[in-house]
Amino acid sequence: MPESAILRAGRLGVAELFLARARAHPAAPALIAEGRTLSYAALAARVERLAAGLAARGVARGDRIAILSENRGEYVETMLAAARIGAILACQNWRLAAPELAHCLRLVAPVLTIVSPRHQAALAALDPPPGGDVLVLGDGYEALIDAAPAHPPPVAFDPEDGMLILYTSGTTGLPKGALISQRAELARLAAFRLDLGIGPADGFCAWAPMFHMASADHLLAALMSGGPVIVVDGMQPGAIAAAAARFPLGWLVLMPGAIAPVIAELTARPIRPIGIRAIGAMADLVPGHELAEITRLLAAPYLNSFGATETGLPPASAALIPPGTVPLSLSKQQSALCDLRLLDQDGAEVADGATGEMAIRGPTVFSGYWDAAETNRRDFADGYFRMGDLFRRNPDGTYDFVDRAKYMIKSGGENIYPAEIERVLLADPRVAEAVVVRRRDPRWGEIPCAFVVRRDPALTEADIEALCRGSLAGYKRPREVRFVAMDQLPRSTTGKIQRHALEDTR
Numbered sequence: 001m002p003e004s005a006i007l008r009a010g011r012l013g014v015a016e017l018f019l020a021r022a023r024a025h026p027a028a029p030a031l032i033a034e035g036r037t038l039s040y041a042a043l044a045a046r047v048e049r050l051a052a053g054l055a056a057r058g059v060a061r062g063d064r065i066a067i068l069s070e071n072r073g074e075y076v077e078t079m080l081a082a083a084r085i086g087a088i089l090a091c092q093n094w095r096l097a098a099p100e101l102a103h104c105l106r107l108v109a110p111v112l113t114i115v116s117p118r119h120q121a122a123l124a125a126l127d128p129p130p131g132g133d134v135l136v137l138g139d140g141y142e143a144l145i146d147a148a149p150a151h152p153p154p155v156a157f158d159p160e161d162g163m164l165i166l167y168t169s170g171t172t173g174l175p176k177g178a179l180i181s182q183r184a185e186l187a188r189l190a191a192f193r194l195d196l197g198i199g200p201a202d203g204f205c206a207w208a209p210m211f212h213m214a215s216a217d218h219l220l221a222a223l224m225s226g227g228p229v230i231v232v233d234g235m236q237p238g239a240i241a242a243a244a245a246r247f248p249l250g251w252l253v254l255m256p257g258a259i260a261p262v263i264a265e266l267t268a269r270p271i272r273p274i275g276i277r278a279i280g281a282m283a284d285l286v287p288g289h290e291l292a293e294i295t296r297l298l299a300a301p302y303l304n305s306f307g308a309t310e311t312g313l314p315p316a317s318a319a320l321i322p323p324g325t326v327p328l329s330l331s332k333q334q335s336a337l338c339d340l341r342l343l344d345q346d347g348a349e350v351a352d353g354a355t356g357e358m359a360i361r362g363p364t365v366f367s368g369y370w371d372a373a374e375t376n377r378r379d380f381a382d383g384y385f386r387m388g389d390l391f392r393r394n395p396d397g398t399y400d401f402v403d404r405a406k407y408m409i410k411s412g413g414e415n416i417y418p419a420e421i422e423r424v425l426l427a428d429p430r431v432a433e434a435v436v437v438r439r440r441d442p443r444w445g446e447i448p449c450a451f452v453v454r455r456d457p458a459l460t461e462a463d464i465e466a467l468c469r470g471s472l473a474g475y476k477r478p479r480e481v482r483f484v485a486m487d488q489l490p491r492s493t494t495g496k497i498q499r500h501a502l503e504d505t506r
Contacts, residue, residue, distance in 0.1 A: 013157055013182045015051075015084035017224040019044055025226055033073030033231035040226070046145060047077055051084035053148035057112065057133065061086030061155055064108040064165070066130060068092040068101075068123055069116035071233050074137050075210045076219060078114055083163050083182060086155045090165040090177065091211035094119050095473040098126060103174050104167055105130035108370060114141070159183035165370055166213055168309050169408070169415045174423075177370035178309050180213075187337055187363035188312035189221040192251070194336035195318040196277050196303070200226045202250035205243040207232035213309045214253045214281065214413065222250065237265035244298065245271040251303065252279040255413030256445035259290050266297040276300035278320055284401060285410060285445025288326035295323040306332050306401065308387060312364040314338040315387070316399050331398035332391075338362035340399075341384060342391055352393050355402050359384035407499055409438040409446050416448055416476050418499070424471045425464070430456035433486060436478065437502045450478035451502055453486045 022030070026041035038046070059065060065087050069075050082089040090108040092101060101122070105113070111132045115123045120136055123129075135141060163182045167175040192198055204222040206215040206229055219229045227250070230243040235258050244252060254262060259280070280302040283291060295302050301320035304327070307313040316332035334340055341349050342356030350356035361384045368376040379386050388406035391399045409416040418436035425434035433453035438446040452464065461481045468477040482505075490501040 011157055011159055012186070013083060013159065013161075014163060014185050014220055014224060015047070015080050017186070018047070018080055021224065021226040028226060029228040030223060031073050031076055031229050031231065033071075033076070036073070038073070043077070045150075047080045047084065048151050049145045049148040050077055050081035051152040052150070053144040054081055054087065054112070055085050055152045056148060057144075059085060059087050059112055061161070062088065063112075064088045064090050064110045066090045066092055066105055066108060066110035066113040066132075067115075068094055068113065068119045069137060069210075070094065070118055071206060071210050071215070071231050072116065072137070073231055074114075074116075074141060076206075076223075076229060076231065079164070079210075079216070079220065080223070084155075085152050086157060086161050088162040088165055088179070091167075091216065093167055093175070093209070093211045093473070094122070095209075095475060096175070097469075097471050097473055098122070099471050100175060100473065102126045102128070102130070104177070107177055108165055157182075159186070160367065162367060164216060166211060166216060166309050169417045169420055174420070176372060176375070179367040179370050180309075181367045184312065184364055184366055185217065185220055186224070188217050189224055191312060191314055191335055191337045191364055192218065192221050193225075195313065196251060196320075198225075198250035198277055199248075201248060202275075202277065203228040203230060203243075203247040205230045205232060205240055205247075205249055205252060207235060207240055208253050208255070208413065209234075212413070213307075213312065214255070217312055218251060218253070235261060237261045238269070241265050241269065241271050244273040244276060246274065248275040249273075250277050252276050252298070252300070254280045254294065256282060256285045256410075257412035257443050259286060259294050260443060263290065263293055263297065266294075270297075273298055273300070278303040281305045281413065282410065282445065283321060283327065284330050287442055291321065292324050292326045295321065295325070299323055304330055304332060306389075306399075307335075310366045310385060311338075311360055311362075311387070314362060314364050315340050315358060315360045316391075319398075331394060331400050333398055337364055339384075342393055343384075343386070347382060352395055355390050355392050357405050358387045358389045358391050358399075360387060361385070407438075409436075409448050411441075411446050411448070411475055412444040414475050418448070420476055421448060421450065421468065421472060421478060424468055425450065425452065428467055430454065430459045430463070433489065435489060435497050435499065435502060437499045439480065439503065441479075447479040448476065449480040449482070451482050451484050451489065451505075453489070454483055459483075 022040040022044035030040040030043040031038040164180045165177040208215045304319040305317035314335035318333035341359045390402040421436045432455040441447040490498045
């Protein structure tokens with residue numbers, strides 16, 4: 001038997017697993033969006049025709065399709081159709097300011113950009129335009145599906161083929177594109193279920209933006225397993241509560257900033273959840289009383305998670321906090337399907353109790369940053385992905401988060417690097433120096449705070465806000481601006497500004 005045939009027998013993709021579920025349970029609900037429910041059979045038929053239509057437009061294996069849209073059913077269809085023909089879907093963050101969005105599109109050079117009517121004007125206003133064709137969701141999208149053959153042409157497939165590009169904040173001031181393979185998505189499905197006990201019929205409520213791994217990974221996992229996906233257009237506490245009352249949910253994503261509104265909804269209009277395996281994320285950034293209250297109201301444990309766009313729920317998301325509990329410890333448990341090391345600055349493993357950078361190896365890990373060879377050489381040294389997060393390993397095998405080696409702000413589930421904001425501030429001739437640090441916040445977990453040394457004494461906080469509004473997404477703009485003298489910025493003996501010292505400044 002030819003070796004290629006043997007290799008093909010071991011390959012299976014995301015869309016193929018979804019289509020297998022459609023054949024096994026054609027009448028089961030697959031996608032609930034915009035007041036419409038599609039069965040697995042109906043969704044599969046639309047995905048197949050969309051894939052065929054995209055192929056007919058010239059989209060080939062390895063080509064990038066960009067999508068700029070709010071959460072809607074067509075977003076899910078496009079994910080699956082792109083996977084079906086081996087294309088890579090680059091999921092654009094509609095929260096970004098125009099220069100950031102233009103950078104993200106130029107980075108991936110899409111042959112086609114799919115945009116919703118809501119964001120069509122923002123796309124058209126970009127200078128320069130992204131290049132490639134544009135398809136607007138609505139009549140043109142439906143016409144493409146209606147005119148397409150029932151099935152796409154056969155495509156050579158490899159599990160290492162890229163499937164998604166999700167963007168992460170950049171340490172140097174611009175977003176990076178994390179390439180996630182079909183292999184990684186299959187492995188993330190497995191880790192998700194091994195750690196949390198998610199069953200085949202458990203659904204997923206996709207309210208977080210689909211350009212975020214918290215929705216992308218887990219809606220795909222549900223559809224590969226046979227569960228329903230309930231699409232919600234952003235944080236709508238009533239819709240989220242209704243989903244929990246109607247469907248069994250595997251993991252109900254609730255990030256810092258989203259928990260208080262859901263608590264208010266459940267307090268005003270109590271529901272009886274069908275069944276939730278785990279709720280929440282990033283317990284370190286949630287006030288203890290909020291964590292206890294939301295778990296009590298939903299009768300489900302809180303996920304004491306530590307994952308990343310680049311790794312999925314691993315490396316350390318296997319611990320659950322019981323309902324109604326204010327935890328005394330937030331030590332993390334290692335996730336399934338990964339090998340972890342804690343490394344010192346020279347790349348040597350540290351002993352238990354010592355601080356080291358988390359490095360991970362396993363099938364959930366992404367395939368590197370798009371068009372970033374130097375960054376990939378640095379971050380994938382010795383065959384492990386170095387996460388830039390510092391931990392200590394305890395004698396019982398759990399891990400305690402210490403800090404971020406790459407200074408980062410986590411605000412309401414979004415990652416913000418100070419360099420993104422500092423780049424904008426320092427480009428203005430009225431600013432002599434600018435430093436951004438994180439501040440604890442009861443709603444968002446952390447928020448950015450800017451310390452600015454003025455070259456022009458007339459510069460005001462309103463000027464800073466206007467400066468950032470033109471170049472940065474809203475969640476990245478400093479929530480607090482403090483004007484200081486140059487000698488008030490604490491520096492190390494080598495002249496580097498000490499951000500941690502500024503964090504303690506009140």
